[in-house]
Amino acid sequence: MGRHRQPPHRVTTGSAPACPDGSTRCASPRSRSTRSGSRRAPSRTSTSSVTGPTPLAPGRPRTSWPPPPSAGSGSWSTGRRWARAARRARTSSTPSRTTTGTATALRLTAHTAPEGLRADGSDIAFFDVEAVDAQGCRMPTHQARVDFTPTGPGRFLGGFNPGKPGSVHKSYVDTEAGVNRVFVSASRTAGTLPLRATSSGLTAASATTTSAAFTTTGALTTRMPAGC
Structure with missing residues (x-):
């Protein structure tokens, strides 16, 4: 019996390996030249470090601001924070913000429909309660x-605290982000409805709304509901 011969292997020369069909299109970009007589330029890695803000191109707006407290300092002072924007060495804008101080008092604000509160036995007024600092700014982290x-x-209807079971129809609520809201329903008797709010450590607040008489004839009325 004759000896079985293996088919000869295809051998290619150069830097590009051959594909199964004999072409060199399977060669990787690194193994073949992009142009005749040229080689791919090696990549460069920058080792420089930036220690300050990157300079802006001439004519570009620039901003500056007071540095914040250092990390881990454990202290923060209230006051006015500002930013300065300049163009070609001329100040173009200086917006500012004032940080809120510690809550010192409550603020209570009454709201009714544009026509006022009706003494019809079903109309409702609501009161916004806020914890504010000495400047009257709401304290956004207050919760009490x-x-x-x-x-x-x-009739006092109370308010609501999401995620707190049994918080409805109570004579109290907790502030959330320094604010909450409660509701008062008018009766069939017209008059003044004062409401007082108190919280431990804060100055109390009061607000008042007045309900107007609502007349009917045979338990009927031609007046449309508020807001219609």
Whole structure:
């Protein structure tokens, strides 16, 4: 019997390996030249470090601001923060913001429909309660219990704290981000409805709304509901 011969292997020369069909299109970009007589330039890695802000091109707006407290300092002072924008060495804008201080008091604001509160037994007024600092700015991190004392011809409906079971129809709510809201329903008797809010460590606040008489004839009325 004759000896079985293996088919000869295809051998290529140069830097580009051959593909199964004999072409060199399978060669990697590194193994073949991009142009005749040229080689791919080696990549460069920058080792320089930037220790300050990158300079802007001439004519570009620039901003500057007071540096924030250093990390881990454990202290923060309230006050006015500003930013300065300049173009060609001329100041173009200096917006500012004032940080909120420690909450010192409550603020209570009453809201009704544009026509006012009607003494129809179902109209509702709501009161926004806020924890504010000495400058009257709301303290966005305040969260504490606020108790309410209603008086006058109305019914206090309370407020609501999301995620807190049993928080509805109570004489108190907790502030969330320094604010919350409670509701008061008018009765059939017109009059003044004062509401007082108190919280431990804060100056109390009061607000008042007045309900107007609402007349009917045979338990019927031609007046449309508020807001219609």
